[in-house]
Amino acid sequence: xxxxxxxxxxxxxxxxxxxxxxxxxxxxxxxxxxxxxxxxxxxxxxxxxxxxxxxxxxxxxxxxxxxxxxxxxxxxxxxxxxxxxxxxxxxxxxxxxxxxxxxxxxxxxxxxxxxxxxxxxxxxxxxxxxxxxxxxxxxxxxxxxxxxxxxxxxxxxxxxxxxxxxxxxxxxxxxxxxxxxxxxxxxxxxxxxxxxxxxxxxxxxxxxxxxxxxxxxxxxxxxxxxxxxxxxxxxxxxxxxxxxxxxxxxxxxxxxxxxxxxxxxxxxxxxxxxxxxxxxxxxxxxxxxxxxxxxxxxxxxxxxxxxxxxxxxxxxxxxxxxxxxxxxxxxxxxxxxxxxxxxxxxxxxxxxxxxxxxxxxxxxxxxxxxxxxxxxxxxxxxxxxxxxxxxxxxxxxxxxxxxxxxxxxxxxxxxxxxxxxxxxxxxxx
Numbered sequence: 001x002x003x004x005x006x007x008x009x010x011x012x013x014x015x016x017x018x019x020x021x022x023x024x025x026x027x028x029x030x031x032x033x034x035x036x037x038x039x040x041x042x043x044x045x046x047x048x049x050x051x052x053x054x055x056x057x058x059x060x061x062x063x064x065x066x067x068x069x070x071x072x073x074x075x076x077x078x079x080x081x082x083x084x085x086x087x088x089x090x091x092x093x094x095x096x097x098x099x100x101x102x103x104x105x106x107x108x109x110x111x112x113x114x115x116x117x118x119x120x121x122x123x124x125x126x127x128x129x130x131x132x133x134x135x136x137x138x139x140x141x142x143x144x145x146x147x148x149x150x151x152x153x154x155x156x157x158x159x160x161x162x163x164x165x166x167x168x169x170x171x172x173x174x175x176x177x178x179x180x181x182x183x184x185x186x187x188x189x190x191x192x193x194x195x196x197x198x199x200x201x202x203x204x205x206x207x208x209x210x211x212x213x214x215x216x217x218x219x220x221x222x223x224x225x226x227x228x229x230x231x232x233x234x235x236x237x238x239x240x241x242x243x244x245x246x247x248x249x250x251x252x253x254x255x256x257x258x259x260x261x262x263x264x265x266x267x268x269x270x271x272x273x274x275x276x277x278x279x280x281x282x283x284x285x286x287x288x289x290x291x292x293x294x295x296x297x298x299x300x301x302x303x304x305x306x307x308x309x310x311x312x313x314x315x316x317x318x319x320x321x322x323x324x325x326x327x328x329x330x331x332x333x334x335x336x337x338x339x340x341x342x343x344x345x346x347x348x349x350x351x352x353x354x355x356x357x358x359x360x361x362x363x364x365x366x367x368x369x370x371x372x373x374x375x376x377x378x379x380x381x382x383x384x385x386x387x388x389x390x391x392x393x394x395x396x397x398x399x400x401x402x403x404x405x406x407x408x409x410x411x412x413x414x415x416x417x418x419x420x421x422x423x424x425x426x427x428x429x
Contacts, residue, residue, distance in 0.1 A: 001163075001194060001212060001215060002194050002195065004206070004209065004211065004212050005194055005195045005196060005206065006195075008205075008206050008209055008212075009196075009197075012202065012205060012206075014197065014199070014202050017068065017201060017202070017205070018145075018199065018201070018202075020068045021068065021144040021145070021201055024055045024068065024141060024144065025141065025142065025143065025144055027051070027052070027055065028052060028055055028056075028138075028141040028142055029142060031048075031051075031052050032098070032101070032142070035048065035088065036084065036087050036088050036094055036098075037094060037095075037098060038088070040088050040089040040091070043085050043088075043089075044081075044084060044085055044088055046081050049080065049081045049084050049085070050062065050077070050081075052084065052141075053077060053080045053081070053084075054067065054069060055069055055070065055141050056069065056070050056073060056075075056080065056137040056138065056141055057069055057070065057071070057072065057073040057075060057080065057137065058070070058071060058072045058073075059072055059073070059074070059077075060077065060080070061077050070136075070137045070140045070141055070144075070149050070151065071133075071136075071137060071140070071149050071150070071151045071152075073133045073134065073137045073151060074133060074363060074366050074394070074420070075126045075133065075134060075137075075363070076126075076394065076396050076397050076400055077400075078396075078400055079125065079126045079396055080126075082125060083125050083126060083127055083134065086125060086127075087127075092119065093116070093119050093120060093127075096112065096115050096116045096119055097116055097127075097135075097138070099112040099115070100112045100113050100116055100135060100138075100139070101138060101139065101142045101143075106181050106182060106184075106185055107181075109177070109180075109181040110175065110177035110178045110180070110181035110182065111177060112177070113132075113135060113175075113176060113177030113180055113181060114175045114176065114177035114178075115177075116128060116135065117175075117176055117177065124396075126363060126396075128176070129363060129364055130153075130176070130364055131151075131152045131153050131154055131364075131367060132151065132152070132153045132176055132179070132180045133151045133152060135180060136148070136150075136151030136152070136153075136180060137151050139180075139184075140200070140201075144200060144201045145198075145199050145200055145201060146188075146200055147184060147200050148184050148187060148188070148200045148203075148204050149200065149201055149204040149205075150187070150204045150207065150208070152367065153176070153179050153180065153183070154367050155217060156179075156183045156187060157171065157179075157183075158216055158217055159187060159207060159216050159217070160183065160186065160187065161216075162215065162216035163190055163216070165186055165187075165190055167182070167183075167186065168182060169182065184200075187203075188200060188203065191203040191206070191207075255332065255362075255395070256330045256331070256332035257280070257283050257284055257286075257287065258287055259330050259360060259395050259398055260276070260280065260284050260315050260316055260328075260330045261284045261285075261286075261287035261288035262287075262288075262398055262399065262402050263315075263316040263328050263330070263360070263398060264276060264284065264288050264290070264295075264316055265288045265402065266398075266401055266402050266407060267316070267318035267326070267412075268288075268290060268291070268294045269407040269408050270318070270407060270408065270410060270411065270412060271320075271408070272318035272319055272320055272325060272326075272412070273293070273294060273295075273296050273318075273319045273320075274290065274294055274295050274296065274316065274317065274318065274319070275295075275296045275299060275312075275314075275316070275317035275319060276295065276315070276316060277312060277313050277314070277315065278312075280315065281295075296319065299311060299312060299317075299319075300319070300321075300322045301322060301324070302322070303349075303350065304349075306349060307346070307349045307350055310342065310345045310346055310349060311324070311327075311346060313342055314327050314328070314329060314342055314343075314346070315328055315329050315330045315339070315360075316328040316330070318412065324355045325355075325356070325412055326355070326356050326357075326358065326412055326415070327343070327346070327355050327356070327357050327358065328357075328358045328360050328393075329342060329343060329357075329358070329359050329360065330360045330361070331359055331360065331361040331365065331369070332361070332362075339359050340359060340369075340372055340373065340378065340386070340390075343357045343359070343386060343389075343390055344377070344378050344381060344386055347381050347384060347386055347389060348381055351381070351384065353389075354389075355389070356389065356391075356412075356415075357386075357389050357390040357391070358390065358391050358392070358393050358415070358419060359373070359390060359391075359392055359393070360392075360393045360394075360395065360398060361392070361394065361395070362394065362395050363394045363395070363396060366392060366394060366420075369392045370392055370420070370422045370423070373386055373387045373390055373392075373422040374387055374422050374423065387421070387422040390422075391419035391420055391421050391422075392419065392420045392421075392422075393415070393418060393419055393420075397418040400418070401414065401415070401418060
């Protein structure tokens with residue numbers, strides 16, 4: 001990795017990037033002081049929010065590949081808008097986040113982050129996700145030279161493991177605040193030792209350089225097959241135990257059924273016929289009442305019986321005449337495997353199939369879904385790697401799609417604006 005530093009600094013325009021981020025930081029700080037922390041007389045407009053979201057999130061509306069944004073935070077545009085307005089109107093929560101941004105002592109910053117997580121417990125507003133993306137993005141926008149743009153705690157842990165850095169705490173038992181606050185300084189100190197400048201933005205850009213990232217992030221390996229070479233991803237950090245309590249699991253099952261029903265409703269509004277597994281129909285039809293002819297009783301497909309039996313178990317299918325247009329697996333389980341295995345079975349049985357596949361899950365499982373799609377077992381499928389066919393959609397993005405006006409006049413291609421491809425896929429950038 002040390003050998004990569006010199007060439008990187010030669011081609012990286014640090015001076016220009018720093019000028020850009022000085023401007024971004026001033027804009028974010030002014031917005032925070034004059035809008036978020038101001039008396040809540042009126043909601044902050046979507047356009048005013050969007051100007052800041054473009055700084056916080058590479059996927060923010062209006063950004064391009066050349067835009068300088070903190071990172072791909074994977075927070076929907078509407079969720080960012082609602083979050084910023086909630087921080088504006090909920091002064092207790094807003095002041096707690098303000099303490100996170102302004103605190104300079106590491107221990108105090110960790111405590112401030114934990115306070116935000118406690119105040120926001122149980123809220124599904126993306127502010128306090130397990131990976132720390134939203135808080136990390138705001139920290140980096142507030143002070144980009146001192147706060148890493150590596151906002152994902154999973155990425156920080158993978159890099160720390162690769163570099164062999166010691167932590168002053170036990171990762172599995174540490175709070176989110178401790179993980180965010182302390183890893184920031186630990187990674188920056190390690191970067192200085194290998195010759196990188198004391199700029200969080202610059203060193204983050206270095207670690208995400210493709211040849212450098214390939215060294216530490218989920219260990220990319222090239223597998224040579226008789227007819228091609230395939231790059232696969234092998235996870236390097238253990239999965240955390242995310243198993244919810246029985247009551248919480250029941251809530252998640254109910255939510256997944258609501259999303260399954262919403263996907264059926266969206267597809268039907270767009271003019272597609274819908275397939276639902278027979279075992280799910282009673283529950284899903286409590287939330288979606290199809291019009292005559294919208295819900296199929298039998299799949300009109302010319303596949304063998306094994307393929308048909310596999311396809312029949314997929315959570316939601318959109319069909320146009322005798323062709324599957326989109327296939328959705330709604331995942332509420334911790335492992336994510338059942339939906340991916342079903343999609344992989346379909347691709348294995350029909351290597352030339354070109355159906356667009358989607359794993360739909362809560363945002364807290366987004367990184368796990370994208371990791372699992374890149375596993376060797378899914379990357380070495382005959383005909384096409386699963387990651388070149390299958391994308392991730394969050395529950396919230398499905399809800400946003402469901403709220404789009406005039407769905408009956410939109411095509412299924414609108415999903416391309418919301419889906420996310422795994423790294424290394426033919427469509428990812």
